[in-house]
Amino acid sequence: MKLEHFGYNNNIEKLRIQHNLLDFGIGRVISEHKERYMVKTENGEFEAEITGNLRYTANSREDFPAVGDWVAISEYDDHKVLIHAILPRKTILKRQAVGKKGENQIIATNIDFAFIVQAVDRDFNINRIERYLTICNVSNVQPIIILNKIDLISETALSDLISEVQERVKHVPLMAISNTSQKGIKTVKGYIVQGKTYCLLGSSGVGKSSLLNNLSGKQLMKTNTISTSTNKGRHVTTHRELIVLENGGIIIDNPGIREVGISDSVGGLEKTFGEIVELSKNCKFKDCTHTIEMDCAVLAAVESGKVDKLFYENYLKMKREKEHFESTVAQKRKKDKNFGKMVKQFKNLRKSNKY
Numbered sequence: 001m002k003l004e005h006f007g008y009n010n011n012i013e014k015l016r017i018q019h020n021l022l023d024f025g026i027g028r029v030i031s032e033h034k035e036r037y038m039v040k041t042e043n044g045e046f047e048a049e050i051t052g053n054l055r056y057t058a059n060s061r062e063d064f065p066a067v068g069d070w071v072a073i074s075e076y077d078d079h080k081v082l083i084h085a086i087l088p089r090k091t092i093l094k095r096q097a098v099g100k101k102g103e104n105q106i107i108a109t110n111i112d113f114a115f116i117v118q119a120v121d122r123d124f125n126i127n128r129i130e131r132y133l134t135i136c137n138v139s140n141v142q143p144i145i146i147l148n149k150i151d152l153i154s155e156t157a158l159s160d161l162i163s164e165v166q167e168r169v170k171h172v173p174l175m176a177i178s179n180t181s182q183k184g185i186k187t188v189k190g191y192i193v194q195g196k197t198y199c200l201l202g203s204s205g206v207g208k209s210s211l212l213n214n215l216s217g218k219q220l221m222k223t224n225t226i227s228t229s230t231n232k233g234r235h236v237t238t239h240r241e242l243i244v245l246e247n248g249g250i251i252i253d254n255p256g257i258r259e260v261g262i263s264d265s266v267g268g269l270e271k272t273f274g275e276i277v278e279l280s281k282n283c284k285f286k287d288c289t290h291t292i293e294m295d296c297a298v299l300a301a302v303e304s305g306k307v308d309k310l311f312y313e314n315y316l317k318m319k320r321e322k323e324h325f326e327s328t329v330a331q332k333r334k335k336d337k338n339f340g341k342m343v344k345q346f347k348n349l350r351k352s353n354k355y
């Protein structure tokens, strides 16, 4: 398979030249498990490890390879490669690391488009769509909204839902589909461009796997299959994390993406709620919170019905979360800094006492 088939293009070539990496091989990371990677190259798929140098110069998690990365490699063993460098990323899908407040964890990189999938039955919730949009905005990934399972509701109910979404979410493509009846699947396929990388975001059960199977025309998604090689009945996921579709589109689907959720949407608010940000320029006070102030342009717009009340309320809620997240980050930095100071003081003390 040619490099172009899994996303290589002129920009990546340029980056390779700029960073003096042409002497190395090139590949794309297709999976990552505890610092063991799989890298896809023109010659096949290889197990990979990072060089000691890359490890020791890494300042944070973000300096380690992630699924979607283009990496400079050399072969060192039969079907094994070493990763020497990571090419600069076009986009980064991140989340707050579990258990480590205030730290970001990269889920996947170099994704061009995200399909935000929502089912029109129980899962339907515009606030949630706005959260996923915000995740896309902060990651620089272009969103496309998919309403799935339209076989379960009437046409009038569907057109009501569509206008409801369009009322709140502007300038984002929207598609209504059914994996069961196949309605709209062609339209989705039409959105998929050769050489571009996609991912599917959405809650569990909305039909992401079904859609992926429909797009690829294969039963790709097998999870929790029992490993036959070890025969210990251990659950392993056998599916690939980077899938090349027949029409040349590339889909990244890994456990991290599946877990992206509600708590990961604190950044990127300004774009999702651009209308409110624009209005707030006309508020009397520069630090207006748009809740109780006099001459607040946002409140006025909500009162006059120019801005949807639910849209406004979701904005306030997410803004509060963002502020909370930022203060947690600030606290953590302060703690780290204090700790650093303490270490330094201790070292100085040790020097002066000569022990």
Ligand SMILES: Nc1nc2c(ncn2[C@@H]2O[C@H](COP(=O)(O)OP(=O)(O)OP(=O)(O)O)[C@@H](O)[C@H]2O)c(=O)[nH]1
Pocket (backbone or CB within 6 Å): 148, 149, 150, 151, 152, 177, 178, 179, 180, 181, 202, 203, 204, 205, 206, 207, 208, 209, 210, 211, 258
């Ligand atoms: N009626 C109907 N059911 C669907 C449709 N698409 C998917 N389903 C069903 O919804 C259930 C969940 O679908 P999945 O494709 O596994 O959902 P998922 O988003 O991949 O879920 P996770 O793997 O948990 O993230 C399955 O029982 C599917 O058969 C659809 O268009 N219509």
Ligand SMILES: [Zn+2]
Pocket (backbone or CB within 6 Å): 280, 283, 284, 288, 289, 290, 291, 293, 295, 296, 297, 298, 299
């Ligand atoms: Zn205001």
